[in-house]
Amino acid sequence: MKFIHAADIHLDSPLNGLSAYPDAPADQLRSATRDAFTVLVDRAIDEAVDFMVIAGDLYDGSWRDYNTGIFFCKEMGRLKRVGIPVYVLFGNHDAESEMTKKLELPDNVHTFGASKPQTFKNDALGVALHGQSFKQRDIVANLVTGYPPPITGYFNIGVLHTALEGYATHASYAPCTIDELQAKGYQYWALGHVHEFEQWTGAATIVFPGNLQGRNVRERGQRGAVLVSVDEAGAVEVERIFIDVLRWEHLTVDAADCENLEEVVRKIGQGLETLLDTDGEVPRAARITVTGKTKAHGELFGLEAQLRHEVLAQIAGIGNERLWLEKVRIETQPIVDAAKLHERNDAFTDLQAILNEAATDVNFNEELRAVLAPFAAKTPLDLQSLVPLIEQIRKGDLRELIDDIAPGLLAHLAQAE
Structure with missing residues (x-):
């Protein structure tokens, strides 16, 4: 039977x-x-x-x-x-x-x-x-x-x-x-x-x-x-x-060998095409996470929106009838060690010292919370439950935000220099 x-x-x-x-x-x-x-x-x-x-x-x-x-x-x-x-x-x-x-x-x-x-x-x-x-x-x-x-x-x-x-x-x-x-x-x-x-x-x-x-x-x-x-x-x-008629995927792209944003986008496009190698007739909704210690980290810093549009362009070329984008996340790390930057004796080093102290600076945290709180308050409740950072802003605990942003900012400035 x-x-x-x-x-x-x-x-x-x-x-x-x-x-x-x-x-x-x-x-x-x-x-x-x-x-x-x-x-x-x-x-x-x-x-x-x-x-x-x-x-x-x-x-x-x-x-x-x-x-x-x-x-x-x-x-x-x-x-x-x-x-x-x-x-x-x-x-x-x-x-x-x-x-x-x-x-x-x-x-x-x-x-x-x-x-x-x-x-x-x-x-x-x-x-x-x-x-x-x-x-x-x-x-x-x-x-x-x-x-x-x-x-x-x-x-x-x-x-x-x-x-x-x-x-x-x-x-x-x-x-x-x-x-x-x-x-x-x-x-x-x-x-x-x-x-x-x-x-x-x-x-x-x-x-x-x-x-x-x-x-x-x-x-x-x-x-x-x-x-x-x-x-x-x-x-x-x-x-x-x-049986599924629309499939969710999580594509992790290691950008360690990428020099810049353009190479990261190209590698993402290759990964998206590979997703369709199996059951290509089933449409995909993909989340993309870019990882790795990479020279492109400084250029990627703060460019989630631009990277998203670049990925959407890649998807348009592959075919929107088979592939859609759920989210793009940047989780890369700088190749330059922040500890080595501390050895420099210039304004760059002073900025690093300020950022190191910012996470525990009560006055700075209050000012930053005052700026961000109105945005957090306008966020839909269903989104707040999915983004822990919004709840941290509401509670006034911004240490994690500062700790996350500081390395990327330093890498971005170091690359620009």
């Missing part, structure tokens, strides 16, 4: 990080999660799978309107017409307490209850699926302990939305351990909640398929689901299938 295991679809969740840019693919951003789900259903039909499992976070909280539910029903109707059942478990984002709107689903869709573990049996396939949906968002109890024992003679699948233990980047919902899952006696665990692909083998095959579509630059690289094949002896084979 074959089945598809997916999770963390987050239907109609917005993609963040591009919408403010004039060249952003607005239509693709709005429909990316839906488009990816349609591709998933296409793949299920093409593979003629026996069933599909969705292990939580099908939705992204309560629908803004009924269109989200209507879209899901339409896609489930496509599977119903070819005889493919779907087993859905609700996680923290689509828990009973989170959903204020509901629609009657096609009868090929089976949803796990939230009050206690529930088992669905498919006698024709000899498969038993065990699962429990979330009743409220913050389930902190170990749900595995309540799951029933395996049914003898059946291929037993446990469906669970969980952080396991040790995934600090994900809220610790329904925590459990790999050993507990293996000890349950099931043959396969279809997990959800963690957005990265993970697989463990043993008495049971345990899989996080990752999320279906990356929604921001923190969810980089190929995204999708898994196609699981089980032979007559019960051996399990897991194949990743990539």
